Amino acid sequence: MTPPAIARAALPPRWQDYVQLLKPRVMSLVVFTAATGMICAGTPLNPVMGAIAILCIAVGAGASASLNMWYDADIDARMRRTRGRPVPAGRVQAADALALGIVLSLFSVMILGLAINWFAAGLLAFTIFFYAVVYTMWLKRWTAQNIVIGGLAGALPPVIGWAAATGQAPLDAWLLCAIIFMWTPPHFWALSLYTSEDYAAAGVPMLPVTAGAAATRRHIWIYSLLLIPVCLAPVATGLGGTTYLAVAGLGGAVFLLLAWRVRSGRAGDAADPRVTDGLYDVQAAARDARNLFAYSILYLTLLFATLLGEHLWGRAAGGLS
Amino acid sequence: MTEPETPSNPAGAGSVDAAARARRGRNIAIAIGLVGFVVLVYLVTVFRMGGNVINRPL
Incomplete structure (x- = not known):
């Protein structure tokens, strides 16, 4: 200390x-x-x-x-x-x-x-x-x-x-649960790609420690591919409207782009790429992972904020009519 | 005459002040928590039971 x-x-x-x-x-x-x-x-x-x-x-x-x-x-x-x-x-x-x-x-x-x-x-x-x-x-x-x-x-x-x-x-409630559940692995694995030395020192078997950075990048890509259809599912059940469809679709495309950059990059290969203890302060080699980690938080926030906004708007419009 | 001894911990007085401040802050936080809990139970009672008290069979 x-x-x-x-x-x-x-x-x-x-x-x-x-x-x-x-x-x-x-x-x-x-x-x-x-x-x-x-x-x-x-x-x-x-x-x-x-x-x-x-x-x-x-x-x-x-x-x-x-x-x-x-x-x-x-x-x-x-x-x-x-x-x-x-x-x-x-x-x-x-x-x-x-x-x-x-x-x-x-x-x-x-x-x-x-x-x-x-x-x-x-x-x-x-x-x-x-x-x-x-x-x-x-x-x-x-x-x-x-x-x-x-x-x-x-x-x-x-x-x-x-x-x-x-x-x-009901099913719609579990859809919201499924979105966060499927979002969690790519979010945390992106973070662990540039903090794996910490996890190794602490003996925590995070994926980059046990399977290596390349396998983790592959897993991030696969889970990102699975995440986007789950994020679009509320549109099919009527839980999400057109605004949600646009946010989930366009935001999902950006998510996949960032996940692909991680998949095809070298994030996690360099020894401890952090410049400081801050979560976002990393060297160039880990920027793809850092970008996906930061964007994943924004994407989840936007999804839920849009659902919240649509339902509040619908309730207000229903009250006025 | 000898010089008064320098305390081994020069920040001693400051530490006592800081400890007192920390304790006072904790006490205030506990007081706020307790008052908040009382208000919470009061509100739950009013909103859960209020209508039923008035509408009960006499």
């Missing part, structure tokens, strides 16, 4: 350290996708109850993140991207992260069940269990398919949002 980090670690934890345990950036994505599922469900929910449901889903996601940081502190300490997290940096005790995770898990599931419905609460409980136990404790350290299967945890929030609004999870 650097001297300022040591000085900081000697102090009692600040409230901001506990907020950091909840991975607020991931929480914001969960809030966004869960809200999209809730709005797309088409059943108007009392705005206050809707806000409470979103709060419970966000806190549940934060709880699973805290459990992840408790269990993965040893791995996080060996990776440049994660060594500044509160537990490996010594700012928060591992036991505190565990306690926070358990308490917030129980509260979020119970409040969601009591306030909204127990089907949504059950889905939230399953999501927390899947991320904290199945992914964190089992898949992550065991198989190169860790983020493929584990991606289900990040893909479930729109289904929980839908279930909170209607008490059901």
Whole structure:
């Protein structure tokens, strides 16, 4: 640790350290996708109850993140991207992260069940269990398919949002889940192509570590080809309209172009191409992977924002007519 | 006369202040969390039970 980090670690934890345990950036994505599922469900929910449901889903996601940081502190300490997290940096005790995770898990599931419905609460409980136990404790350290299967945890929030609004999870809700599920592998493998040294040092069997960069680039291309039809499927079921078709189609074409550049490039071949610890600051050799990683976030955001916009617009137009 | 000894940790006083600030910040955050939880339970009660209380058979 650097001297300022040591000085900081000697102090009692600040409230901001506990907020950091909840991975607020991931929480914001969960809030966004869960809200999209809730709005797309088409059943108007009392705005206050809707806000409470979103709060419970966000806190549940934060709880699973805290459990992840408790269990993965040893791995996080060996990776440049994660060594500044509160537990490996010594700012928060591992036991505190565990306690926070358990308490917030129980509260979020119970409040969601009591306030909204127990089907949504059950889905939230399953999501927390899947991320904290199945992914964190089992898949992550065991198989190169860790983020493929584990991606289900990040893909479930729109289904929980839908279930909170209607008490059901129809095909359209699972389509939203499928979009995030299929998006996760190319997104994380693009990142891991230029952070694989971290994963190797930490003993995490990410695909570039176990199968090499060339195999990872091939996998990114195949999963990208599979992703685009899934992103277009909501148009076939009527969940997405013409604006969504345009965004998913044109955005998907750009996604495929960037994925092809990764496929035909040399990203991941050079030893540690990062210039700084930042996620986007890489040398020329890794730019194709960095570009796909950054664009994948924009693409997913645009897809869900368009669905959200179309349904809100449809609801407003319906209210006016 | 001897010079007063220099503390081994020159940032000692600053650390005490920082520790007190951190503790105060945590206490305020816990207070906000508790008040927020009370408001949450109140709102859930009002919105889930409100209509049923008025519409119950007498």
